Amino acid sequence: MDAQQPRWLTDEEMQTWLALARVLIRLPAALDDQLQRDAGISHFEYQVLAMLSGAPERTLRMSALAVFAGGSASRLSHVAGRLERAGWVRRTPDPADGRGTLATLTDAGWEKIAATAPGHVETVRALVFDPLTRVQQRQLGDIGRRIARTVDPDGSDLDSFSG
Amino acid sequence: MDAQQPRWLTDEEMQTWLALARVLIRLPAALDDQLQRDAGISHFEYQVLAMLSGAPERTLRMSALAVFAGGSASRLSHVAGRLERAGWVRRTPDPADGRGTLATLTDAGWEKIAATAPGHVETVRALVFDPLTRVQQRQLGDIGRRIARTVDPDGSDLDSFSG
DNA sequence: CGCAAATGCTTGACGTGTCAAGTAGTTTGC
DNA sequence: GCAAACTACTTGACACGTCAAGCATTTGCG
Structure with a gap:
């Protein structure tokens, strides 16, 4: 916090960080835009629907769904209210635990979700995979896993498919 | 949007995308948390202060500052109001153009910003660069630039340093 | 010149996420 | 078998970003 630490960024690191920062800002925004435009839902709402679609009985407890979709219980509760109003989700008390x-x-x-997923996957492919060579795609997998593990150590692999 | 397109994701692509998605969610959140905890400011506010600190006369037009900091004019106007109230920024009419x-x-x-930057840079280093080998750091630079160019084609390189 | 269009910024209403409390139901321990 | 502690979810107030007006100034052009 004070003075010069012994580890500033080199020029090359700075260039890398600037590019990554741009991706960090723009890629989620682009994905959100595509979903909003084509389906009128946010990325988080998409995740919620996608997770439910892949679950047994198309049903999950709110607490589990919150973890899989990557949000807080409160956030899910608000969103579930909207999705329920839209007629896409139904909430019922758990008979096994009131x-x-x-x-x-x-x-x-x-x-x-069936109508929305293909377009979304296509967007992911177009923005993330198409610009890369096959070798780079594999490199990105390893790099992504390493950074993810560092930034979110106990992040259970968020699950199954999604897009 | 309808039916099965010919380009779903392979298993390997899915694994890569899941890891990247986790980074896309968690890394910005981690950086925001660090700034909020250590300095009480958001990442966008940090960018605004950082860009000004690197500008001639420590001064920029609002419109230019908005682009460099990566936000809309409206967003910057709101934030500038807060930063001005905090005593970190001053706004004056441009004498050359009313x-x-x-x-x-x-x-x-x-x-x-001088007190905040080292800790922030250190966090970037710890979360992004330290988990990678030197070779991977270089690979990430190329990969990041390619995706950034695709997702934000006319994104003038957002400028100078920042952290 | 003079007025319409364009530019630069600000403002306010609105939607969404967070945080802190509140409610309901369930487990624990005596 | 009951009270205290805990768990699951919801709710409401607040903060922040977006979007659509709005205002002031400048530019373009007849």
Whole structure:
């Protein structure tokens, strides 16, 4: 916090960091824009629907869903309210534990995610994989895993598919 | 948008994308947390102060500052209001063009950024560079530039240093 | 010149996330 | 078998970003 530490960034590191920072800002924004434009939902809402679509009975407890979708319980609660109003999700008390709430994907919700996923995956491919050589794609996998492990050590692999 | 397109993701691509998605969510959050904890400012506010600190006369027009800091004019206007209230920035009409506004870093603002930057750079180093080999750091630079160029084609290199 | 269009910035309403509290149900320990 | 502690979720106030006006100034052009 004070004075010059012995580890500033070299020119090359700075160039790398600037490029990465741009990706960190623009890529999520671009993905959100695509979803908003084509489906009228946020990336987090997409994740919620996607996680439910891949779960047994298309149903998950709110607490589990929050972890898989990568958000807080509060955030999920707000979003679930909207998704329920839209008719894509239904919430019912967990019969096995009265405290819990089960979120279930409705048929309309399933159609929504089925209609939305291909376009979203296509966007991911176009923005992330297409600009890279096959070798770089593999390098990015290793690099991403290393940074992810550092930044979020106990981040259970967030699960299954999604896009 | 409809039906199965011919380009889904392979298993390896999916693993790569999951790792990258985790980085995309967690790394900005971690950097924001560090700044909030150690300096009580957001990453965007940091960028604003950093850009001003590197500008001639520690002064930039609001419109230019918005581009360099990577935000909209409106967002910058709100933030500049807060930074001005904190005593770190001063706004004055541009004498050369009555429409314009010049933002200047005050002495207090300079001290703020000088005290904050080393810790922030250290965090970037710890989270991004330390987990990678030297070779991977160079690979990441190339990969980042390619994706950045794709996702934000006319993104003038956002400028100078920052952390 | 003079007025319409363009530019630069600010403002306010709105949506969404966070944080802190609140409610309901369940487990623990005596 | 009951009270205290804990767990699961919801709610409401607040902060911040966006979007659509709005205002002031400048530029373009007949």
